[in-house]
Amino acid sequence: MGIVKISESMHESLRVASSALSRSINAQAEHWMRIGMLAELHPDLNHNEICRLLIQAEQQGGLDIRQVCALDGASSPRVLEAQH
Numbered sequence: 001m002g003i004v005k006i007s008e009s010m011h012e013s014l015r016v017a018s019s020a021l022s023r024s025i026n027a028q029a030e031h032w033m034r035i036g037m038l039a040e041l042h043p044d045l046n047h048n049e050i051c052r053l054l055i056q057a058e059q060q061g062g063l064d065i066r067q068v069c070a071l072d073g074a075s076s077p078r079v080l081e082a083q084h
Helices: 008-020 025-041 048-057 066-077 077-083
Strands: none
Touching: 008 025, 025 048
């Protein structure tokens, strides 16, 4: 676990979003980091597909960046659904 320094304006955005979505500030920041990481790794996926990917990853034991990267082109939720 580490410390990440962010701007005051980002912290305020986190505070507002975390309150609105009933998450802690840390949980909201982690959520945004996951979404951003997956969006950068898979720019072809939209937000709904990324959320579906996160749910499927959680059902399979959690998000592991090595597994996500290993899936490469097979990370589309439609492809993951076909694999089950």
